[in-house]
Amino acid sequence: MTQRLDDALAIARQAAELRLKRVWSHRKKVASPLEVESALRELRGAPAPEPLREWARRLGLSALETEVFATLAALRTERGLAMQVGELLGTYGRTTPTVSILALMLEPTWGTLELHEALRGHGRLRLLGLIDLLDLGAPLDERRLSVSDWALRAFAGLSRELPELLRPLGFWMAEPELPLPQIDEGLRSTVSAHLAAGADPCTVVFEGERGAGRKQLGRVMAGRPLLVADLTLLSGDEAVFGAVVETTLGFALAHGALPWFELGDGRDAHGAPVVRDVTEEGAARPSEASSRPSWRERRLLADRLEAYGAPAAASVGPHDAWRWGTSRHPSLRVVTPESDLPVQERAWDESSDRLGVALEPAVMARRFPLTVRGIRRVSERVEARHRAGLGASVESLLGEAREGLRKDTGMLARPVVTDLGWDDLVLPDDLRTQIDEVITSARHRETVLGRYGMRRWGKGGFHILLAGEPGTGKTTLATLMGKALDRETLQVNLDQVFSRYVGETEKHLVRVFALAERSQSLLLLDEADALLAQRTDVKQANDRFGNLAVNVVLQLMEQYDIISVATTNRESGLDEASTRRFSYRFTIPPPDVEQRARLFRKMLPEGVTIDADLDWDWLAEKVEVTGGLIRNIMMRMAALAAANGDVLTTELAAAAVNREMMQLGRLPIRLED
Known part of the structure; x- marks a missing residue:
């Protein structure tokens, strides 16, 4: 393959040829020729070539x-030797030797x-994937x-191209391009010493959210390339998993790199933590097929790392419960901090320059506290839109940033706009005045708490309760309040927050509240009676867990x-203790006839000709519904008008109203009334 390989294997090829002659003598049950034995003794006494040493x-x-x-290697690269092996096996062709030969x-x-x-699984040849045992x-x-x-190829000094087994899930980690998360200098020095080439065996586990800069930080601390293998992409075949781990360890060691294993967030498909085993963690093992990597695969990885004899690293999520260290192979856990504002501001500033979009980095960092990698992905998606001819604008950047914020919550909350x-919002005048006062109070809250010294009398948030029938505009009002305060509105996804696993619902709630505080977003608890229902006497386990969730929300x-x-649609169903937490409580009444x-007039479809005799006041008097139902009625009217040549007559309007009334189980209106 190369001159280096020929030089390194020169003695091995000579020895292999002589040994094969001796094997033939053994097969023929005759003594090996003296010149063969003499030559072998001479080769054994010769020093091995420097590349091999x-x-x-x-x-x-x-x-x-x-x-x-x-x-x-000699048998693999010398055709004549391989042919002799084939003859010994009776195949008379190029083949590979058996262990017995x-x-x-x-x-x-x-x-x-x-x-x-030497050929057992714990030997270096198998552990590092240097040989294939078929x-x-x-x-x-x-x-x-x-x-x-x-x-x-590595022995021959050829390129660092990844082995075929690693190409779908591995890559070389280049020099960091993004701003790094801040970390204590003492810890940085300690970790760097553990990750240096030639250091004592140790696994350094970097804990943090995906995109928090764990690999970048590890790359700088190690001072050498990282060979990253994403084990979460494997399908669950334990043999393939073991082969990937072994190849990663060997390939990294051969090229002077640090092996790095991506292990996901340490949870199975249902959100339960993957634990080491029953006796050590005191919890039942989840299904092996429910997580990637499973607990069996993690155990296999831990065993391989213990036998590796060199530094290695792994990245895990913030909830990872696995214990990696042993007495023979210690571990060190590094909690990667969330990106702070200065780092995020620099990332947003770089994105602004690259996209040519005017934005304020400080405002973006406050409203969208994404990881540095998350900010980069936002700008990449906007760049892709621009290349597709859709243009790069502040609106497109904000839209992608909101999508990034939604993903950052793990789908526990979503930005609403x-x-x-x-x-467009029709409210009684006195209620609108009170809402304006609330917005003013919220806008100047920091002045009241800080400059006026009111923070020492109590801490906590600024909480508002909106009660009323469905369709009265509570959610729209909350979103408009967020817009008026120049804040993103994060709506809690109840179906994602609630978990069947003990303690997980509470952790999800803490995560949502923490993100709302960090991003200074307005947190929308839609259908709050699901989170703040009245606590009940504990008669069964479900009662206790339900009460616990309410307690946690009240504390948060x-x-x-x-x-x-x-x-909420049912203020009476809320827990009594929750009323004290709300600074303001409003009941949104259904609209009266005038409203x-x-x-009806505000929601008129554009481009539709309205019949002159269509009386909206008469229609409002006949139909006692909320704004949400009026929207449904107007959508029906628009559909009927589209089918009638963009003309909306009184008959079509009445038909749209009556179809909605039928769905509500109410009597239809009659035009002759």
Whole structure:
């Protein structure tokens, strides 16, 4: 393959040729020729070529393991030798040797039992994926074995192209391009010492959210390249998992890199933590197929790392419960901090320059506290829109940033926006005045608490309760309040927050409140009676867990300095203690006749000709519905008008109203009334 390979294997090829002659003599049951034995003794006394000695030092190979590797490499690269092996096996073609033939070749220097031990799973040849042991299930002596493709290429000093097994899930980590998260200098020095080439065996586990800069931080601390293998992409075949781990360890060691394993967030498909085992963690093991990697795969990885004998690293989520360290192979856990405002501002500033979009980095960092990687992904998606001819604008950037914020919550909350304005919301005048006062109070809240010294009299958030019938505009009002305060509105996804696993619902709630505080978003607790229902006497386990969730929400409302709006259709169903947490409580009444007429007129479809005799005041008097139902009626009217040549007549309007009334189980209106 290369001159380096020829030089390194020159002695191994000569020895292999002589040993094969001796094997033939053994087969014929005659003594090996004296000149063969003499030549073998002379070769054993000669020093190994420097490339082979350096390879053995780098990978920690024993003398036997080094000789096995060199012999297999010689058989793999010399066609004449391979043909002789084929003749010994009776195949008369190029083939790979069996363990029994290799044992005969290495006698009497190495015994069969010693060779078997070197080929076990904990030996360096197998642990580092240097050889391929074929014919799984056959007796060990009958199994064929060969040096792996990547090991031969690495030994020959060829390119660092990833082995085929790693290409779908591995990559080299380049020098960091993004701003790094801040970390204590003492911890940085300690971790750097543990990750340096030649350091004592240790697994450094970087904990944090995806995109928090764990690999970038590890790359800087290690001071050498990272070979990253994303084990979450594997399908669940334990044999393939083991082969990937072994190849990653060997390939990284061969190239002086740090092996790095991506392990996900430590949860199974149902959100339950993957634990080490029952006796150590005191919890039941989840289904093996429910998580990637499963607990069995993690255990296999831990065993391989313990035998590795060199530094390694892994990235896990913030909820990872696995214990990696042992007495022989310690571990060090590094909690990657969330990106702070200065780092986020620099990232947004870079995105602004790259996209040519005018934005305020400080405002974006406050409204969208994404990870640095998350900010980069937002700008990449906007760039893709621009290349597709859709243009890059502040609106497109805000839209992608909101999507990034939704993903950052783990789908526990989602940003909500509205194109409506205050003029589109029909409220009683006195209620509108009170809402304006609330917005003013919220806007100047920091002045009241800080400059006026009112914070010492109590902490907690600024919470508003909106009660009323369905369709009265509570959610729209909350979103408009967020817009008026120049804040994003985060709506809690109840179906994602509630979990069947003990303690998980509470953790989800803490995460949502923490994000709302960090991003200074308005938190919308829609249908709050699901979170703040009246606590009941504990008669069964469900009662206790339900009460616990209510207790946690009440505590979070006092602990986190946020602005929240809770909406409910049943104020009487809320827990009594929750009423004290709300700074303001409003009941949104259904619209009266005049307000209904205004809503009908506001929602008139554009481009539709309205019949002159269509009386909206008469219609508002006949139909006692909320604004949400008026919207449904107007959508029906628009559909009927589209089918009638863009003309809306009184008959079509009455038909739209009556179809909605039928769905509500009410009597239809009659035009002659």
